[in-house]
Amino acid sequence: MIAPQLCVTALSKAFGGVLAVDQVSFDLEAGKVNSIIGPNGAGKTTLLNLLTGIYAPSAGRVDFEGAEVTGLAPHRLAARGMARTFQNLQIFFNMSALENVMVGRHLRERTGWFAALLRSPGLRAGERESRDEAAALMRFVGLDAFLDAQADAMPYGALKRLEIARALGGRPKLLLLDEPAAGLNPTETQAIDALILRLAQSGVTVVLVEHNMRLVMGVSDHIVVLDYGRKLCEGTADEVRNDPRVIEAYLGSTEAA
Amino acid sequence: MDWRAPRTGGLALLAAVILVLPFALINNYWYEVAILIGINAIVCVGLNLLIGYAGQISLGHAGFFGLGAYGSAILTARYGWPPAAALAATTGGVALLALVVGRPILKLKGHYLAMATLGMGIIISIVVVTEDRLTGGPDGMSVPAFTLFGLGLAGERTWYWVTGGALLAAVWLALNLVDSPAGRALRALHGSEIGAQVSGIDPTRAKVGIFVISAVFASIAGSMTAHYSGFITPGKVGFFHSIELVTMVVFGGMASTFGAVIGAATLTLLPQLLTALKEYEMVVFGAVMIATMVFLPRGFLPSLMSELKKRRK
Numbered sequence: 280m281i282a283p284q285l286c287v288t289a290l291s292k293a294f295g296g297v298l299a300v301d302q303v304s305f306d307l308e309a310g311k312v313n314s315i316i317g318p319n320g321a322g323k324t325t326l327l328n329l330l331t332g333i334y335a336p337s338a339g340r341v342d343f344e345g346a347e348v349t350g351l352a353p354h355r356l357a358a359r360g361m362a363r364t365f366q367n368l369q370i371f372f373n374m375s376a377l378e379n380v381m382v383g384r385h386l387r388e389r390t391g392w393f394a395a396l397l398r399s400p401g402l403r404a405g406e407r408e409s410r411d412e413a414a415a416l417m418r419f420v421g422l423d424a425f426l427d428a429q430a431d432a433m434p435y436g437a438l439k440r441l442e443i444a445r446a447l448g449g450r451p452k453l454l455l456l457d458e459p460a461a462g463l464n465p466t467e468t469q470a471i472d473a474l475i476l477r478l479a480q481s482g483v484t485v486v487l488v489e490h491n492m493r494l495v496m497g498v499s500d501h502i503v504v505l506d507y508g509r510k511l512c513e514g515t516a517d518e519v520r521n522d523p524r525v526i527e528a529y530l531g532s533t534e535a536a
Numbered sequence: 537m538d539w540r541a542p543r544t545g546g547l548a549l550l551a552a553v554i555l556v557l558p559f560a561l562i563n564n565y566w567y568e569v570a571i572l573i574g575i576n577a578i579v580c581v582g583l584n585l586l587i588g589y590a591g592q593i594s595l596g597h598a599g600f601f602g603l604g605a606y607g608s609a610i611l612t613a614r615y616g617w618p619p620a621a622a623l624a625a626t627t628g629g630v631a632l633l634a635l636v637v638g639r640p641i642l643k644l645k646g647h648y649l650a651m652a653t654l655g656m657g658i659i660i661s662i663v664v665v666t667e668d669r670l671t672g673g674p675d676g677m678s679v680p681a682f683t684l685f686g687l688g689l690a691g692e693r694t695w696y697w698v699t700g701g702a703l704l705a706a707v708w709l710a711l712n713l714v715d716s717p718a719g720r721a722l723r724a725l726h727g728s729e730i731g732a733q734v735s736g737i738d739p740t741r742a743k744v745g746i747f748v749i750s751a752v753f754a755s756i757a758g759s760m761t762a763h764y765s766g767f768i769t770p771g772k773v774g775f776f777h778s779i780e781l782v783t784m785v786v787f788g789g790m791a792s793t794f795g796a797v798i799g800a801a802t803l804t805l806l807p808q809l810l811t812a813l814k815e816y817e818m819v820v821f822g823a824v825m826i827a828t829m830v831f832l833p834r835g836f837l838p839s840l841m842s843e844l845k846k847r848r849k
């Protein structure tokens with residue numbers, strides 16, 4: 280049995296009196312596609328924000344690759360190999376698309392002030408490498424057409440991919456995608472589907488937060504279901520699909536709608 | 537070489553302007569104006585890195601300018617230090633102060649950061665006025681000329697070339713920084729702080745770093761002013777000078793290094809051209825600020841560039 284890559288133990292987050300995430304525990308294995316699903320307001324995004332250090336948890340702990348990382352700042356988690364995207368995009372609209380992806384490589388670049396001010400030869404060589412790799416990442420996520428674009432001139436679907444390319448810039452071990460298919464049409468959703476599978480094949484552990492059930496069921500090795508901030512159940516797509524509690528809380532309501 | 541790139545074409549153009557300008561400077565008065573423009577531009581290029589690129593406001597940069605001026609003045613006039621050593625020690629001291637002050641206050645955002653930097657500037661200004669044994673208080677103090685290896689720098693023409701060289705260096709450093717991993721981190725913070733953080737950028741390190749760099753630009757410009765003019769008063773340390781500097785940056789165009797130079801040039805020249813309306817100088821400043829925000833929200837140079845781009849298409 281391999282030790283899990285991410286262990287979440289009794290994690291809770293209270294906003295005032297509301298428990299948005301309530302005693303959630305689960306383990307995720309490396310190199311798989313994992314999904315966190317649940318109806319709207321189930322606490323999925325809050326959980327993701329806890330895992331990536333945007334929020335500090337009220338209780339519980341998180342272990343990543345055998346070390347406790349509870350409450351670490353986002354940039355420290357990034358340094359340990361976590362990357363993420365956002366449901367409501369966090370693009371640098373004041374920069375070009377390529378520069379957005381180059382920022383994703385921040386942890387692997389020369390970021391010293393003196394080298395930057397004097398434009399040292401080492402830094403110049405690094406910049407060329409950075410440009411080439413960022414362009415390769417943009418091609419990998421299917422943004423060939425936007426290599427010279429400014430971020431604020433790109434359509435919504437392309438921006439979602441741009442965030443994925445930026446996240447990959449840090450060569451993450453764990454990539455958390457917050458609703459990558461939200462707002463996309465069925466064709467675009469299929470393309471994201473294929474991209475997620477390619478990512479998993481490249482050895483990155485993917486955590487998918489989605490309420491698009493079709494996307495989740497098709498690609499996930501392991502699914503955690505949340506409802507009202509609590510973990511309802513977890514398992515493979517088949518196990519989850521046939522769990523009566525899930526049908527009642529999630530699928531039931533979907534069918535009714 | 538791409539001559540349209542800022543680092544080549546822009547720098548070459550600025551160098552050409554500095555070389556040709558003396559033909560238009562008919563007397564020492566206009567040399568003085570040109571030097572003043574150069575010094576303000578150095579401060580603004582540094583301040584624009586903080587405000588325009590990193591998106592962090594400072595209403596206290598005249599304080600750093602004043603510390604540079606008074607540091608050089610006090611060390612040379614009162615303690616007999618060689619000017620170069622005084623310049624180095626003062627610059628180092630200001631950098632250290634900016635580091636110590638910057639760490640707590642750059643955790644603040646928006647209006648709160650504006651208030652904190654404003655307070656910092658006012659404290660520096662009060663210290664300069666009240667420590668009259670060292671600074672001469674409100675009367676100011678005289679400063680020995682700058683000498684290096686026995687050579688004295690004196691006269692408007694010499695200082696014109698010194699200032700021009702320093703401005704070119706400042707612009708070159710700023711352009712380099714903006715187009716580097718550290719500079720991209722600053723622009724990313726401005727674009728989306730959360731997006732920057734999850735990309736591995738430590739916001740505190742980035743903000744404090746650029747705060748220190750912009751303070752060093754201001755401090756060196758202050759030291760230059762002290763030695764050049766030979767006499768300094770607390771006027772240049774105060775709140776109004778801080779506001780002038782921010783106005784120059786906003787007018788020229790945020791996140792545009794050459795915009796900062798143009799802003800400094802325009803708003804330094806404007807009061808000279810409006811000497812007849814001397815009492816209304818502040819009114820004009822206010823009017824320019826309001827008109828810029830209304831008609832050119834991105835500032836003079838960025839608005840001009842995007843207009844030219846549209847025309848070409």
